[in-house]
Amino acid sequence: MDRPGDPMTDTRSHFHQELDQLEQTLIDVADRAEQMVGMAVEAFCELDLELANRVVELDSGIDDTYLATRERWLQLMARQQPMGGDLRMMAVLLQMAITLERTGDQAVNIAKMAQAAESLPPVEPMVDRIREMGDLVRNMIQAGIDSFVRRDIDEARLLPAMDEPVDRLNRNMYRQVVEAGPDRERLEYATKGLMVSRALERVGDQVVDIAEHVAFLITGEMGEFDESGI
Amino acid sequence: MTQEPVTEEHRTVNADPTPSATDAAADKLRDVVADRETEGPTGNSTIFGLRGLTVYYADFRAVKEVTADIRENEITALIGPSGCGKSTVLRCFNRMNDLIETARVDGSLTYHGVDLYGKNVDPVEVRRRIGMVFQKPNPFPKSIYENVVYGPKIGGMKGNLDDIVEESLRKAVLWDEVKDKLDESGLALSGGQQQRLCIARAIATSPDVLLMDEPCSSLDPIATLRIEELMLELKQDYTIVIVTHNMQQAARVSDRTAFFTVDVSDDGQRTGKLVEFDVTNRLFTSPSKTETEDYITGRFG
Numbered sequence: 001m002d003r004p005g006d007p008m009t010d011t012r013s014h015f016h017q018e019l020d021q022l023e024q025t026l027i028d029v030a031d032r033a034e035q036m037v038g039m040a041v042e043a044f045c046e047l048d049l050e051l052a053n054r055v056v057e058l059d060s061g062i063d064d065t066y067l068a069t070r071e072r073w074l075q076l077m078a079r080q081q082p083m084g085g086d087l088r089m090m091a092v093l094l095q096m097a098i099t100l101e102r103t104g105d106q107a108v109n110i111a112k113m114a115q116a117a118e119s120l121p122p123v124e125p126m127v128d129r130i131r132e133m134g135d136l137v138r139n140m141i142q143a144g145i146d147s148f149v150r151r152d153i154d155e156a157r158l159l160p161a162m163d164e165p166v167d168r169l170n171r172n173m174y175r176q177v178v179e180a181g182p183d184r185e186r187l188e189y190a191t192k193g194l195m196v197s198r199a200l201e202r203v204g205d206q207v208v209d210i211a212e213h214v215a216f217l218i219t220g221e222m223g224e225f226d227e228s229g230i
Numbered sequence: 231m232t233q234e235p236v237t238e239e240h241r242t243v244n245a246d247p248t249p250s251a252t253d254a255a256a257d258k259l260r261d262v263v264a265d266r267e268t269e270g271p272t273g274n275s276t277i278f279g280l281r282g283l284t285v286y287y288a289d290f291r292a293v294k295e296v297t298a299d300i301r302e303n304e305i306t307a308l309i310g311p312s313g314c315g316k317s318t319v320l321r322c323f324n325r326m327n328d329l330i331e332t333a334r335v336d337g338s339l340t341y342h343g344v345d346l347y348g349k350n351v352d353p354v355e356v357r358r359r360i361g362m363v364f365q366k367p368n369p370f371p372k373s374i375y376e377n378v379v380y381g382p383k384i385g386g387m388k389g390n391l392d393d394i395v396e397e398s399l400r401k402a403v404l405w406d407e408v409k410d411k412l413d414e415s416g417l418a419l420s421g422g423q424q425q426r427l428c429i430a431r432a433i434a435t436s437p438d439v440l441l442m443d444e445p446c447s448s449l450d451p452i453a454t455l456r457i458e459e460l461m462l463e464l465k466q467d468y469t470i471v472i473v474t475h476n477m478q479q480a481a482r483v484s485d486r487t488a489f490f491t492v493d494v495s496d497d498g499q500r501t502g503k504l505v506e507f508d509v510t511n512r513l514f515t516s517p518s519k520t521e522t523e524d525y526i527t528g529r530f531g
């Protein structure tokens with residue numbers, strides 16, 4: 001399924017080139033989504049309004065690509081009626097398009113928290129934890145896309161374990177709100193931080209979903225990973 | 231008293247679609263999927279058993295060592311590139327290969343457990359039970375009525391011929407279109423109608439299998455879809471084996487699909503072989519053989 005379309009032997013080389021293009025588009029979108037998550041986390045941690053605005057702008061690009069991808073996807077389904085590995089690839093590409101569009105939306109949610117928190121005093125321990133979550137989630141996106149590009153099922157299976165510390169950090173984040181103290185502004189910042197944490201946790205789950213689809217692409221078996229990635 | 235807990239449980243499920251109700255629905259769906267993937271669409275019994283079936287035309291080995299079970303009341307599609315032996319195999323099912331003098335069959339082919347090529351088997355009786363529909367509609371140059379009763383007449387079938395005509399034409403979903411012109415020539419019908427007439431003619435002898443050799447290849451898309459719909463109706467009463475060049479057709483109508491391809495030996499001899507035989511849902515989404523994958527995705531070599 002990752003063989004390049006050779007017009008000498010490939011009777012559907014035009015279609016396979018289109019599939020390759022669609023795949024490349026989504027890999028690019030994934031890179032952009034990863035950067036957006038990083039920028040949004042940075043914007044919240046540094047209360048950098050300019051950076052937050054930039055994330056919101058970038059998301060409209062992701063949305064446009066998403067719509068164009070869906071349109072192209074439908075055309076290919078209608079005109080080419082793919083089978084076998086091509087059919088599985090189409091299923092995975094659509095799922096990835098949807099998932100990455102949502103990842104972009106989560107980055108925007110984080111950026112909006114940054115905008116809303118601009119005048120508030122940061123709660124330091126929380127900032128460190130959100131930064132940590134942001135790094136973990138960015139690594140997950142990279143690993144998920146790598147597993148897709150290389151059709152590497154072993155790497156795909158690592159994702160649930162990578163998601164575990166993200167979930168743990170998110171579960172414990174409410175303590176930061178409790179410990180933010182009675183100061184109203186600190187409390188408000190901490191509440192927004194909790195929303196950021198929740199958004200990052202969602203992105204982590206979305207990447208696990210991508211990894212499950214990579215496994216489906218390779219094995220033909222559709223299923224949800226448990227924590228050991230099986 | 232013992233009924234009570236069951237009723238209670240029912241009420242709970244109906245009143246409130248709780249997670250447990252959702253789980254039950256998901257379990258059910260999983261069962262359906264699992265059934266499809268293991269037993270296939272039906273647990274029907276085998277009608278044709280092929281074991282190492284090999285067909286020669288004189289010294290030429292057309293297809294080698296085919297082993298498969300065709301099940302009752304299913305539609306089985308045989309697909310593969312030209313020269314892969316799929317039509318040759320189809321012709322074995324009703325001994326049409328007998329008509330070719332040099333043809334010879336090795337291995338075994340059973341029909342309801344009986345050796346089809348056994349000494350006491352009458353090929354004419356075989357062809358009454360196992361009807362065939364060909365690539366090009368080939369009605370006899372006779373009236374619609376005469377086309378349908380032709381088989382029953384020469385078979386000496388008793389019973390009301392008018393009833394046989396109506397029943398056969400109804401089953402072939404042609405009755406409403408031709409009931410007022412049964413004495414008109416079968417050749418005056420459109421291509422799609424002619425093909426349905428041929429199906430009615432095949433049905434008229436009360437077969438239990440219908441073999442179809444690319445039955446839609448000369449039809450337009452609408453007539454093709456009509457025949458496909460008809461096949462889905464007919465499998466309630468008959469077992470259908472279809473050879474088709476149209477993969478989408480195989481995917482649309484069949485329960486199981488057999489993929490054949492051609493082996494080319496060093497001295498250039500081309501021999502057909504069965505590569506993969508599986509539930510259609512699986513063969514077209516996750517085939518287990520690379521050769522199948524290459525064929526259905528259009529990648530060769």
